[in-house]
Amino acid sequence: MKVVYASTKEQEEKIKELVSYMYSDIFPQYFLDDEIESFEDMDVLHMTERHYEYVGTLKEAFQVISSLQTIIAILEVKNREKVDEKYREIFDENVRILQNFGLSFPFSFRCFQSVKGSANGFSSYVRPANQFLI
DSSP: OOOBBBOHHHHHHHHHHHHHIIIIIIIIHSOHHHHHHOOOOOOOOTTOOHHHHTTTTTHHHHHHHHHHHHHHHTTSOOOOOOOEEEEEEEHHHHHHHHHHHHHHHHOOOOGGSOOGGGGSSSOSHHHOOOOOOO
């Protein structure tokens, strides 16, 4: 008999939080708003109830969380030249893990080589610094 533990609500919330972070903090650095909007239309990193059933155990949910965190950590390296082939392989492996769980992440490491998004202007996807209306 094998005992497995179901993923927790907190893990599901963490996955949602990391996906939201990708859309509000990572993607705007590398893509324009119309490109990010098309990612939403293509359901990039979109989790349905079927996905949550597929990522139904603690281990599977942890794999998705750690893959998202690893991809984010690699993409947040300030000095892009220091990201060598080893990190590119780690990036690719974590993309494969996400895809094995049915999550769409159709990007190679090359897609994140040059900053062209909100660093050059404003993005409607970036979270506001405050909520005051002027």
